[in-house]
Amino acid sequence: MSESVLVGGQLFNAISVASILLLAALGLALSFGLMRVINMAHGEMLMMGGYLTFVCTQIFGKGTGFLVGLVVAFIGTALFGALMEATLIRRLYGRPLDTLLATWGVSLILQQAARSIFGPIGVEVTAPAWLSGSISIGGTVLTGLSIPEVRIFIIALAAVVLGCVTLLIARTRIGMYVRAVHQDRAMADALGTDTRWVDLVVFALGTGVAGLAGAALSLIAPVTPTVGQGYIVYAFLVVILGGLGSLTGTLLAAIIVGVFSATAQIWTSVSFSDVLLLVFVIVFIQFRPRGIAVSRSRALDEA
């Protein structure tokens, strides 16, 4: 009986972890896939989203404050992303190593700024009352399993965000420009697409989604100046595993990583399951160097 509860619980955790990874990696997949920019400050966008949510809950109370926080986190980090793109990244196109260094610098500055403003010890966002319970499952083999509402909320949020981003890219005019730039930047440029503007929008959207991820994370973990560092590695892992520039690939990779670590943790410890995960990704990349979903793009062919 307890065995089935453990396995059932881990299956749910797999989806829960996958949803968090998806939120953290989606923005990275967008900017990395489209612009070939490695944004080392992506983790700090999560951190910023978390702190913005914290500030909102302090101002508006924990119920409405959290909902306001989600919106503020998205808009705030998106604006910061736009500022970063316009002032820094735009000037370093085609120089991936310089971008790497520059965004790493931004990451350090943001971490230290958070430390100076909020202190080195994490701040805490209390989940609103309607999210603080858990749902128990009874009457089946899974009796005794209870699922925290916050995790269901994060899964729903990830699904909504993924849906919106997919619609945006597949169905809107700006999405068409994004696809055009992704497939052939030079040709899109020649046909009159304002590629600079597309880059700005995509980068801002990516950082905004990371801010949302940070807001969601604040429900289950403290917001600390270094909270982003814990997720950036997994986010990159998901992007690489999924294949550059593919949203489907990113989704699949997030689910694979979530299921893999949750399953491994039934038998081993958290530390060792991390080791197994990294070994798995290394082996996988040997056989499929371009990840799960190979997207056709001239930009990638040249790289």
Next chain:
Amino acid sequence: MAISEVTVKNATLLAIDQINASGGVLGKQIVPVIEDGASDPAIFAQKAQKLIQEDGVVTVFGGWTSASRKAMLPVFERFHGLLWYPVQFEGNECSKDIMYSGAQPNQQILPALDWAKQKGYKSYFLLGSDYVFPRTANLILKKHITHDGLTVAGEEYVPLGGTDFSAIVNKIKVAHTDIIFNTLNGDSNVSFFKQMAAAGLTPSKLPVMSFSIAEPEAKAIGPSLLEGSYAAWNYFETLPDPMNKKFVAAYHAKYPGQPVDDPMAHGYLDVYVWAAAVKKAGTFNIDKVRKAAATLSYADYGLGETKFISNQSLEQTAFVGELQPSGEFKIIWKSSGPVAPIPYDPLSFPGKACTI
């Protein structure tokens, strides 16, 4: 300096000021030289060497993590200095150049197990961050739990700073344990208690005994999450000891509203014991001071009756506290007297002993 090290520094400086105000040591005033280890073991070692060789200090108070102590140890042995270490640690070390005032495992962890046994808990779940202190503490705990005929319901580690406890909460749920022994470090505690509460397992439903949560951590994490959980230390701010009341009052006069905790009390005690040892030895000579320190009789510096014994660790009382909504610990249990420090647990490390 980490935030918790700054408060230990403050407590150490408070003791120095008080001793200076009452005439100093052997007619001399103590002049503190302050160095910052920057949370980097290599810098701790470098600064320790600088203090001994360039500044020519008579003794050093400090060190924080076990990694920082291990990095400084060869420096103190090679250049002949004396370090007073204020933090509880995993034992398994014994050097004539270090005075260990923080708890050995048998003064913090094992007394907590004694308390849990008296409460009738039979099944124990061990959870910690993945580094030397939790690994060693749980190694010792496991030996004693099975030796006493009790059961270990599970043992789990998360990487330092880890925030995902979904699998561990799940395992705790199916383990049907009576109590969790928690050696998680820092912010991981927030994630852990939060995710436990979200799954319906608050400390009032499933007791948690923590070894790295003192007053400042409780304040930072928020008493609402931790209320009803337990902690084991050799000092709590609420100790009804007249010397402690004086210490806390003096500290609050200088730093109003800030909590006082176990490592701070040890930092404060270390300076007083050093001064007493210098007075007894009549010299600042390091070898004579450390030998004198181990022969002083019981004295009260705020932690109740304590004294250093020949293995250069502190004999001290163990306490268990229960966290109140106010963020203070209510002392609910104490050992039957001061506990003699044992650096090498005989059950876990048979045949190893401290020879100084």
